[in-house]
Amino acid sequence: MTLKDTPEEWQVTATATPFRGNKTSVRTDSVIMPDGTVVTRDYQVHPGSVAVLALDGEGRVLVLRQYRHPVRHKLWEIPAGLLDVPGENPLHAAQRELYEEAHVKAEDWRVLTDVYPTPGGCDEAVRVFLARDLSEAEGARYEVSEEEADMELARVPLQDLVRGALAGELHNTCLVVGALSASAALAGDGFDALRPADAPWPARPFEA
Numbered sequence: 001m002t003l004k005d006t007p008e009e010w011q012v013t014a015t016a017t018p019f020r021g022n023k024t025s026v027r028t029d030s031v032i033m034p035d036g037t038v039v040t041r042d043y044q045v046h047p048g049s050v051a052v053l054a055l056d057g058e059g060r061v062l063v064l065r066q067y068r069h070p071v072r073h074k075l076w077e078i079p080a081g082l083l084d085v086p087g088e089n090p091l092h093a094a095q096r097e098l099y100e101e102a103h104v105k106a107e108d109w110r111v112l113t114d115v116y117p118t119p120g121g122c123d124e125a126v127r128v129f130l131a132r133d134l135s136e137a138e139g140a141r142y143e144v145s146e147e148e149a150d151m152e153l154a155r156v157p158l159q160d161l162v163r164g165a166l167a168g169e170l171h172n173t174c175l176v177v178g179a180l181s182a183s184a185a186l187a188g189d190g191f192d193a194l195r196p197a198d199a200p201w202p203a204r205p206f207e208a
Contacts, residue, residue: 046124048204050094051080051174054131060155077172106131109197125203
């Protein structure tokens, strides 16, 4: 049996947006269930995100440590950020985030995986890229502020991230998914078998 997620949309009889924030909002939909009943579903409306598992020639992943107020933790993460403009090319967004957060560029890009991090309560879609052939970016460093001003950077062996994820020591979704996916790719057909960086992304269609 082949397992594959499929698009489907149940009928919505009413919708409202009780909260609008700077980047996201909350929507309330009245949805018809298979038995004909109507229930309400509240969820966060999100523009989508990209993340970058940047792997250097020594098998180390570029990670950063940042304070995340909702969970009251400093989390080790991989570079990531929002799709700022509807229809934005996710590769361009990922390259921007790698530059802004780590002042690094990469020559080889692949799609590592696509995920819905919290589909029961948010419509966010995340594309995680694999970036290789790393080098220092040219030009001035991006000026950081707020939580990012306290950010720490490190390069950690991929298998240390896998071990930390399985041990319950690392919790960031993109880091855990990215590290486990990269490890699985290495154990399988290798990185060259991954999808190209411009592979279609139905969850967030984009201009080439």
